[in-house]
Amino acid sequence: MAAFIGVRCLTRVLVAAPNPGAWRSLCTSAVAHAASRSQAEDMRVEGAFPVTMLPGDGVGPELMHAVKEVFKAASVPVEFQEHHLSEVQNMASEEKLEQVLSSMKENKVAIIGKIHTPMEYKGELASYDMRLRRKLDLFANVVHVKSLPGYKTRHNNLDLVIIREQTEGEYSSLEHESARGVIECLKIVTRTKSQRIAKFAFDYATKKGRRKVTAVHKANIMKLGDGLFLQCCEEVAELYPKIKFETMIIDNCCMQLVQNPYQFDVLVMPNLYGNIIDNLAAGLVGGAGVVPGESYSAEYAVFETGARHPFAQAVGRNIANPTAMLLSASNMLRHLNLEYHSNMIADAVKKVIKVGKVRTSDMGGYATCQDFTEAVIGALPQ
16 A cells, blocks of 8 residues: 555645645436445455545446446456435435545545535535535645547647636535525635645646646636635745746636637636636537546545536436546546556547547447447457
8 A cells, every 4th residue: 555655645745735624326226325335335355445436416327337347347456435425316414424424534535426416495505515525625626628639629639727726715605695685695715725726726737747827816806805816826826936827817718718728728716717617628628528527635535527517317328428437537546556557548548539439429429328438448458
Protein backbone atom coordinates (compact mmCIF):
# COMPACT_ATOMS: atom_id res chain seq x y z
CA MET A 1 0.00 0.00 0.00
CA ALA A 2 3.02 2.30 -0.04
CA ALA A 3 2.11 3.64 -3.48
CA PHE A 4 -1.40 4.41 -2.24
CA ILE A 5 -0.05 6.35 0.76
CA GLY A 6 2.33 8.25 -1.50
CA VAL A 7 -0.37 9.40 -3.89
CA ARG A 8 -2.57 10.50 -1.00
CA CYS A 9 0.28 12.63 0.32
CA LEU A 10 0.76 14.17 -3.14
CA THR A 11 -2.93 15.04 -3.24
CA ARG A 12 -2.69 16.79 0.11
CA VAL A 13 0.17 18.93 -1.18
CA LEU A 14 -1.87 19.93 -4.23
CA VAL A 15 -4.67 21.46 -2.17
CA ALA A 16 -2.73 22.68 0.86
CA ALA A 17 -4.25 25.95 2.06
CA PRO A 18 -3.81 28.27 5.06
CA ASN A 19 -6.76 26.66 6.82
CA PRO A 20 -7.32 23.27 5.13
CA GLY A 21 -10.34 21.27 6.11
CA ALA A 22 -10.73 17.60 5.48
CA TRP A 23 -10.34 17.12 1.59
CA ARG A 24 -12.34 16.12 0.42
CA SER A 25 -29.53 5.41 -7.65
CA LEU A 26 -32.26 5.57 -9.74
CA CYS A 27 -31.44 1.84 -9.30
CA THR A 28 -33.06 -0.21 -11.96
CA SER A 29 -34.41 -3.01 -9.77
CA ALA A 30 -34.99 -4.27 -6.26
CA VAL A 31 -32.45 -6.99 -7.06
CA ALA A 32 -29.67 -4.42 -7.26
CA HIS A 33 -30.72 -3.03 -3.89
CA ALA A 34 -30.71 -6.46 -2.25
CA ALA A 35 -27.37 -7.32 -3.82
CA SER A 36 -25.80 -4.18 -2.39
CA ARG A 37 -26.05 -5.55 1.13
CA SER A 38 -23.91 -8.58 0.40
CA GLN A 39 -21.57 -6.58 -1.83
CA ALA A 40 -20.92 -4.07 0.94
CA GLU A 41 -19.98 -6.93 3.24
CA ASP A 42 -17.59 -8.64 0.81
CA MET A 43 -14.25 -9.73 2.24
CA ARG A 44 -11.26 -7.60 1.34
CA VAL A 45 -9.29 -8.87 -1.64
CA GLU A 46 -5.65 -9.34 -0.73
CA GLY A 47 -3.46 -6.72 -2.40
CA ALA A 48 -6.37 -4.87 -4.00
CA PHE A 49 -7.16 -1.18 -3.51
CA PRO A 50 -10.54 -0.75 -1.76
CA VAL A 51 -12.80 1.77 -3.53
CA THR A 52 -16.30 2.84 -2.56
CA MET A 53 -18.79 2.56 -5.43
CA LEU A 54 -22.06 4.49 -5.41
CA PRO A 55 -23.95 3.72 -8.66
CA GLY A 56 -26.45 6.54 -8.17
CA ASP A 57 -29.66 7.07 -10.14
CA GLY A 58 -30.77 6.81 -13.75
CA VAL A 59 -28.26 4.96 -15.90
CA GLY A 60 -25.65 5.06 -13.12
CA PRO A 61 -25.92 1.32 -12.32
CA GLU A 62 -25.51 0.46 -16.03
CA LEU A 63 -22.41 2.66 -16.29
CA MET A 64 -20.93 1.10 -13.16
CA HIS A 65 -21.57 -2.35 -14.62
CA ALA A 66 -19.49 -1.28 -17.64
CA VAL A 67 -16.70 -0.15 -15.33
CA LYS A 68 -16.72 -3.45 -13.43
CA GLU A 69 -16.68 -5.49 -16.67
CA VAL A 70 -13.74 -3.54 -18.08
CA PHE A 71 -11.83 -3.69 -14.77
CA LYS A 72 -12.36 -7.45 -14.63
CA ALA A 73 -11.12 -7.91 -18.18
CA ALA A 74 -8.08 -5.72 -17.49
CA SER A 75 -7.31 -7.49 -14.19
CA VAL A 76 -7.33 -4.19 -12.31
CA PRO A 77 -6.35 -4.67 -8.64
CA VAL A 78 -9.33 -2.77 -7.23
CA GLU A 79 -12.02 -4.08 -4.91
CA PHE A 80 -15.33 -2.21 -5.15
CA GLN A 81 -17.44 -1.85 -2.02
CA GLU A 82 -20.88 -1.03 -3.43
CA HIS A 83 -23.53 1.03 -1.66
CA HIS A 84 -26.84 2.50 -2.82
CA LEU A 85 -28.21 5.92 -1.94
CA SER A 86 -31.24 7.33 -3.79
CA GLU A 87 -33.91 9.89 -2.95
CA VAL A 88 -36.13 8.81 -5.83
CA GLN A 89 -36.11 5.07 -5.10
CA ASN A 90 -36.71 5.31 -1.33
CA MET A 91 -33.15 4.23 -0.66
CA ALA A 92 -32.05 7.33 1.23
CA SER A 93 -31.87 7.68 5.00
CA GLU A 94 -29.52 8.99 7.64
CA GLU A 95 -28.37 5.44 8.27
CA LYS A 96 -27.54 4.83 4.59
CA LEU A 97 -25.81 8.19 4.33
CA GLU A 98 -23.63 7.33 7.33
CA GLN A 99 -22.80 3.93 5.82
CA VAL A 100 -21.66 5.57 2.60
CA LEU A 101 -19.67 8.21 4.48
CA SER A 102 -18.05 5.56 6.65
CA SER A 103 -16.97 3.59 3.58
CA MET A 104 -15.64 6.69 1.81
CA LYS A 105 -13.73 7.86 4.87
CA GLU A 106 -12.13 4.47 5.28
CA ASN A 107 -11.22 3.96 1.62
CA LYS A 108 -10.40 7.62 0.80
CA VAL A 109 -11.37 7.01 -2.85
CA ALA A 110 -14.81 6.59 -4.43
CA ILE A 111 -16.47 6.39 -7.83
CA ILE A 112 -20.05 7.61 -7.97
CA GLY A 113 -22.96 8.10 -10.32
CA LYS A 114 -25.42 10.97 -10.23
CA ILE A 115 -27.62 10.99 -7.12
CA HIS A 116 -30.76 12.61 -8.49
CA THR A 117 -32.26 15.50 -6.51
CA PRO A 118 -36.08 15.78 -6.70
CA MET A 119 -37.40 19.30 -7.23
CA GLU A 120 -40.22 18.86 -4.71
CA TYR A 121 -39.63 20.42 -1.29
CA LYS A 122 -40.22 17.85 1.44
CA GLY A 123 -38.93 19.73 4.46
CA GLU A 124 -35.20 19.40 3.76
CA LEU A 125 -33.43 21.89 1.49
CA ALA A 126 -30.07 20.13 1.28
CA SER A 127 -30.11 17.05 -0.96
CA TYR A 128 -28.27 13.87 -0.01
CA ASP A 129 -25.78 14.58 -2.78
CA MET A 130 -25.00 18.02 -1.34
CA ARG A 131 -24.81 16.68 2.20
CA LEU A 132 -22.43 13.94 1.12
CA ARG A 133 -20.09 16.46 -0.51
CA ARG A 134 -20.22 18.81 2.46
CA LYS A 135 -19.54 16.14 5.07
CA LEU A 136 -16.45 15.07 3.10
CA ASP A 137 -15.60 18.73 2.37
CA LEU A 138 -15.27 17.99 -1.35
CA PHE A 139 -14.58 21.61 -2.14
CA ALA A 140 -12.90 21.29 -5.54
CA ASN A 141 -14.68 19.89 -8.58
CA VAL A 142 -12.40 19.38 -11.59
CA VAL A 143 -13.69 18.76 -15.12
CA HIS A 144 -11.14 18.25 -17.89
CA VAL A 145 -12.82 19.07 -21.18
CA LYS A 146 -10.80 17.51 -23.99
CA SER A 147 -11.66 16.57 -27.55
CA LEU A 148 -11.61 12.85 -28.32
CA PRO A 149 -9.44 11.91 -31.32
CA GLY A 150 -11.56 10.74 -34.24
CA TYR A 151 -14.81 12.26 -32.96
CA LYS A 152 -15.43 15.57 -34.71
CA THR A 153 -17.51 18.32 -33.12
CA ARG A 154 -17.97 22.02 -33.91
CA HIS A 155 -14.72 22.75 -32.05
CA ASN A 156 -11.93 20.20 -32.25
CA ASN A 157 -8.61 19.84 -30.39
CA LEU A 158 -10.02 21.48 -27.27
CA ASP A 159 -8.19 21.08 -23.97
CA LEU A 160 -9.37 23.13 -21.00
CA VAL A 161 -10.03 22.55 -17.31
CA ILE A 162 -12.92 23.87 -15.22
CA ILE A 163 -12.38 24.12 -11.46
CA ARG A 164 -15.45 24.81 -9.35
CA GLU A 165 -15.84 25.59 -5.66
CA GLN A 166 -18.72 23.33 -4.59
CA THR A 167 -19.30 23.77 -0.86
CA GLU A 168 -20.84 27.26 -0.71
CA GLY A 169 -22.19 29.95 -3.06
CA GLU A 170 -25.79 29.67 -4.22
CA TYR A 171 -25.88 26.00 -3.22
CA SER A 172 -25.79 26.75 0.50
CA SER A 173 -29.36 25.50 1.08
CA LEU A 174 -30.24 28.69 2.94
CA GLU A 175 -33.70 29.72 1.76
CA HIS A 176 -36.70 31.11 3.60
CA GLU A 177 -39.95 32.96 3.01
CA SER A 178 -39.37 36.41 4.52
CA ALA A 179 -42.88 37.58 3.68
CA ARG A 180 -45.84 35.95 1.98
CA GLY A 181 -44.86 35.33 -1.63
CA VAL A 182 -41.28 36.51 -1.07
CA ILE A 183 -38.45 33.94 -0.99
CA GLU A 184 -34.90 34.85 -0.04
CA CYS A 185 -32.07 32.58 -1.17
CA LEU A 186 -28.74 33.30 0.47
CA LYS A 187 -25.48 33.08 -1.46
CA ILE A 188 -22.55 32.48 0.88
CA VAL A 189 -19.03 33.54 -0.10
CA THR A 190 -16.17 33.31 2.39
CA ARG A 191 -12.58 34.46 2.17
CA THR A 192 -11.27 31.13 3.47
CA LYS A 193 -13.01 29.00 0.85
CA SER A 194 -12.40 31.48 -1.98
CA GLN A 195 -8.68 31.51 -1.22
CA ARG A 196 -8.66 27.74 -0.95
CA ILE A 197 -10.21 27.13 -4.38
CA ALA A 198 -8.03 29.82 -5.97
CA LYS A 199 -4.91 28.20 -4.55
CA PHE A 200 -6.12 24.79 -5.72
CA ALA A 201 -6.54 26.17 -9.26
CA PHE A 202 -3.07 27.71 -9.38
CA ASP A 203 -1.46 24.63 -7.82
CA TYR A 204 -3.27 22.47 -10.38
CA ALA A 205 -2.07 24.71 -13.23
CA THR A 206 1.50 24.55 -11.93
CA LYS A 207 1.48 20.77 -11.46
CA LYS A 208 -0.09 20.08 -14.86
CA GLY A 209 2.09 22.54 -16.81
CA ARG A 210 -0.79 24.89 -17.59
CA ARG A 211 -0.06 28.50 -18.48
CA LYS A 212 -3.16 30.52 -17.62
CA VAL A 213 -5.90 30.72 -15.01
CA THR A 214 -9.12 32.65 -15.66
CA ALA A 215 -11.29 33.64 -12.70
CA VAL A 216 -14.98 33.73 -13.71
CA HIS A 217 -17.28 36.03 -11.71
CA LYS A 218 -20.14 38.54 -11.67
CA ALA A 219 -18.50 41.13 -9.42
CA ASN A 220 -19.91 43.99 -11.49
CA ILE A 221 -23.35 43.18 -10.06
CA MET A 222 -22.66 41.15 -6.91
CA LYS A 223 -20.00 43.58 -5.75
CA LEU A 224 -19.52 42.17 -2.26
CA GLY A 225 -20.00 38.41 -2.76
CA ASP A 226 -18.34 37.88 -6.12
CA GLY A 227 -16.16 40.86 -5.33
CA LEU A 228 -14.63 38.93 -2.44
CA PHE A 229 -14.14 35.84 -4.62
CA LEU A 230 -12.41 37.92 -7.29
CA GLN A 231 -10.24 39.71 -4.73
CA CYS A 232 -9.09 36.37 -3.30
CA CYS A 233 -8.20 35.08 -6.76
CA GLU A 234 -6.20 38.24 -7.49
CA GLU A 235 -4.32 37.93 -4.20
CA VAL A 236 -3.45 34.27 -4.80
CA ALA A 237 -2.43 35.01 -8.41
CA GLU A 238 0.36 37.28 -7.14
CA LEU A 239 1.98 34.22 -5.56
CA TYR A 240 2.25 32.51 -8.97
CA PRO A 241 4.04 34.98 -11.28
CA LYS A 242 4.73 32.28 -13.89
CA ILE A 243 1.01 31.63 -14.41
CA LYS A 244 -0.87 34.19 -16.47
CA PHE A 245 -4.01 35.44 -14.72
CA GLU A 246 -7.16 36.85 -16.30
CA THR A 247 -10.69 37.61 -15.13
CA MET A 248 -13.96 37.34 -17.05
CA ILE A 249 -17.61 38.04 -16.28
CA ILE A 250 -19.72 34.86 -16.36
CA ASP A 251 -22.12 35.90 -19.14
CA ASN A 252 -19.26 36.92 -21.40
CA CYS A 253 -17.47 33.68 -20.53
CA CYS A 254 -20.43 31.65 -21.81
CA MET A 255 -20.35 33.51 -25.12
CA GLN A 256 -16.57 33.25 -25.43
CA LEU A 257 -16.66 29.50 -24.78
CA VAL A 258 -19.05 29.04 -27.68
CA GLN A 259 -17.24 31.43 -30.04
CA ASN A 260 -13.59 30.82 -29.19
CA PRO A 261 -12.98 28.20 -26.47
CA TYR A 262 -9.31 27.89 -27.46
CA GLN A 263 -8.46 31.04 -25.49
CA PHE A 264 -9.06 29.22 -22.19
CA ASP A 265 -6.74 26.97 -20.21
CA VAL A 266 -7.80 26.65 -16.54
CA LEU A 267 -10.99 28.36 -15.36
CA VAL A 268 -11.86 28.78 -11.67
CA MET A 269 -15.28 29.91 -10.46
CA PRO A 270 -17.92 29.77 -7.72
CA ASN A 271 -20.44 26.96 -7.40
CA LEU A 272 -23.39 27.88 -9.63
CA TYR A 273 -21.29 29.26 -12.47
CA GLY A 274 -19.20 26.10 -12.44
CA ASN A 275 -22.28 23.90 -12.69
CA ILE A 276 -23.44 25.81 -15.77
CA ILE A 277 -20.03 26.03 -17.44
CA ASP A 278 -19.34 22.32 -16.83
CA ASN A 279 -22.37 21.43 -18.91
CA LEU A 280 -21.78 24.06 -21.58
CA ALA A 281 -18.18 22.96 -22.06
CA ALA A 282 -19.14 19.27 -22.13
CA GLY A 283 -21.45 20.09 -25.02
CA LEU A 284 -18.50 21.48 -26.97
CA VAL A 285 -16.77 18.08 -27.14
CA GLY A 286 -19.70 15.69 -27.43
CA GLY A 287 -21.95 15.99 -24.38
CA ALA A 288 -22.44 14.52 -20.93
CA GLY A 289 -21.51 11.02 -22.06
CA VAL A 290 -17.87 11.73 -22.87
CA VAL A 291 -16.49 14.11 -20.21
CA PRO A 292 -15.04 12.76 -16.92
CA GLY A 293 -14.88 14.66 -13.65
CA GLU A 294 -13.58 14.41 -10.11
CA SER A 295 -13.97 16.10 -6.72
CA TYR A 296 -11.36 16.56 -4.02
CA SER A 297 -11.01 17.43 -0.38
CA ALA A 298 -7.73 17.48 1.56
CA GLU A 299 -8.14 13.77 2.23
CA TYR A 300 -10.68 12.25 -0.17
CA ALA A 301 -11.04 11.88 -3.93
CA VAL A 302 -14.34 11.13 -5.68
CA PHE A 303 -14.53 10.28 -9.38
CA GLU A 304 -17.68 10.84 -11.44
CA THR A 305 -18.92 12.13 -14.78
CA GLY A 306 -18.11 15.76 -15.58
CA ALA A 307 -21.69 16.75 -16.43
CA ARG A 308 -23.94 15.15 -13.84
CA HIS A 309 -27.10 13.80 -15.47
CA PRO A 310 -29.11 10.72 -14.39
CA PHE A 311 -30.45 10.22 -17.97
CA ALA A 312 -33.49 8.59 -16.37
CA GLN A 313 -35.33 8.26 -19.70
CA ALA A 314 -32.68 5.77 -20.83
CA VAL A 315 -32.92 3.43 -17.85
CA GLY A 316 -33.15 -0.20 -18.95
CA ARG A 317 -32.77 0.66 -22.64
CA ASN A 318 -29.05 -0.16 -22.87
CA ILE A 319 -28.27 3.05 -24.77
CA ALA A 320 -26.17 5.05 -22.28
CA ASN A 321 -22.64 6.05 -23.28
CA PRO A 322 -20.12 4.68 -20.73
CA THR A 323 -17.21 6.75 -22.07
CA ALA A 324 -17.27 9.45 -19.38
CA MET A 325 -17.50 6.94 -16.54
CA LEU A 326 -14.77 4.73 -18.00
CA LEU A 327 -12.45 7.72 -18.43
CA SER A 328 -13.26 8.82 -14.90
CA ALA A 329 -12.43 5.31 -13.68
CA SER A 330 -9.14 5.56 -15.57
CA ASN A 331 -8.39 8.85 -13.78
CA MET A 332 -9.17 7.13 -10.49
CA LEU A 333 -6.58 4.46 -11.25
CA ARG A 334 -4.02 7.15 -11.97
CA HIS A 335 -4.84 8.71 -8.60
CA LEU A 336 -4.16 5.30 -7.03
CA ASN A 337 -0.80 5.24 -8.83
CA LEU A 338 -1.95 2.39 -11.07
CA GLU A 339 -0.58 4.10 -14.17
CA TYR A 340 -0.36 0.98 -16.31
CA HIS A 341 -4.00 0.02 -15.82
CA SER A 342 -5.12 3.64 -16.13
CA ASN A 343 -3.42 4.09 -19.49
CA MET A 344 -4.59 0.68 -20.69
CA ILE A 345 -8.26 1.52 -20.15
CA ALA A 346 -8.08 5.12 -21.40
CA ASP A 347 -6.23 4.02 -24.55
CA ALA A 348 -8.80 1.28 -25.22
CA VAL A 349 -11.73 3.72 -24.89
CA LYS A 350 -10.08 6.26 -27.18
CA LYS A 351 -9.16 3.57 -29.71
CA VAL A 352 -12.79 2.42 -29.99
CA ILE A 353 -13.96 6.02 -30.50
CA LYS A 354 -11.24 6.79 -33.03
CA VAL A 355 -11.97 3.70 -35.12
CA GLY A 356 -15.60 4.82 -35.15
CA LYS A 357 -17.28 1.48 -35.81
CA VAL A 358 -18.89 1.21 -32.36
CA ARG A 359 -20.58 4.38 -31.13
CA THR A 360 -23.62 4.98 -28.97
CA SER A 361 -26.56 7.06 -30.21
CA ASP A 362 -25.38 10.30 -28.58
CA MET A 363 -22.27 10.07 -30.77
CA GLY A 364 -24.26 9.39 -33.93
CA GLY A 365 -24.04 5.60 -33.83
CA TYR A 366 -26.32 2.63 -33.15
CA ALA A 367 -24.31 0.66 -30.59
CA THR A 368 -25.68 -0.22 -27.17
CA CYS A 369 -23.92 0.42 -23.89
CA GLN A 370 -23.02 -3.28 -23.79
CA ASP A 371 -21.70 -3.16 -27.39
CA PHE A 372 -19.40 -0.27 -26.49
CA THR A 373 -18.23 -1.97 -23.30
CA GLU A 374 -17.40 -5.17 -25.19
CA ALA A 375 -15.56 -3.17 -27.85
CA VAL A 376 -13.43 -1.52 -25.16
CA ILE A 377 -12.66 -4.92 -23.66
CA GLY A 378 -11.71 -6.14 -27.12
CA ALA A 379 -9.35 -3.18 -27.53
CA LEU A 380 -7.44 -3.98 -24.34
CA PRO A 381 -3.94 -5.39 -24.92
CA GLN A 382 -3.96 -9.16 -24.81
